[in-house]
Amino acid sequence: MRATLSCLFLLLVCSSRSILAEVNPSWTTSIAPFQITDNLYYVGSEDLASYLIVTRAGNILINANLASSPPQIRASVEKLGFHWSDTRILLNSQAHYDHVGGAAEVIRETHAKNMVMDGDVSVIETGARTDFLSPSPNIVRYAPAHVDSVLHDGDTVRLGDVVLTAHKTAGHTRGCTTWTMRSHLPGEPAGTMRNIVIVGGVGFWSEYHFVATPRHSVSYPGITQDFRHTFSELRALPCDVFLGAHGGYFDMLTKLKRYAQAGPRVFIDPAGYKDFVADAQETFVKALSQQEAATAH
């Protein structure tokens, strides 16, 4: 059942991207910001996730979302009682317009340092002109944002007492990044630390080519190896708290229904994480073998 639902969700994401592009209502609908761990907060929209990590030395923002999102993210940050101008570092999940379209504005307003995984640097600095799928109706251009610091697989980002690890989980984009950290959840015994995973992205559309044919080359050299590496990396990550670049990855709206009663512990979902990764891998393996079979004819 879960597998069917996830596949359905992937299909919905694929089709809604092509048909609705930037106007997907769940991407722009505001929701009240909420706390996940002692120092991690959700400040995104109904489906486009944005995370605020609060430290003694200022704050980290993961994902600036759409070009139109920064005012909404800022309002969420301030509603929680934090200062927008304390944003010291901007990170992202992947270089598509729904996660970094607002990056230039966030940087302009906060002077945050923009730290980006190696494979996505030129995409972000050209506002998606160098995206391997471009030109494509799915690749919407955005304001280019200067990258201050290039990250590599396994690098850590440190600010104050917080350490985030950048896992390169490429394929969806060439620098797609899954972020992990360890943190304590309000309501749990002192000293209980949880593994937090913020999945960067694992999906693809029909225009992704994993196999070269006489009509077209692969989407980019190494894309199949990247996806394989991504799934083995994600399978190996210890996960208690399952989060991601889209709320839909981790059934956020469903979990939030229990939040008022149960608090942030509703996001502890190691089984949901395992299922999500397994389903995504299955979807990829199936598509790969279909492309291989089509080429063999």
Ligand SMILES: [Zn+2]
């Ligand atoms: Zn994307």
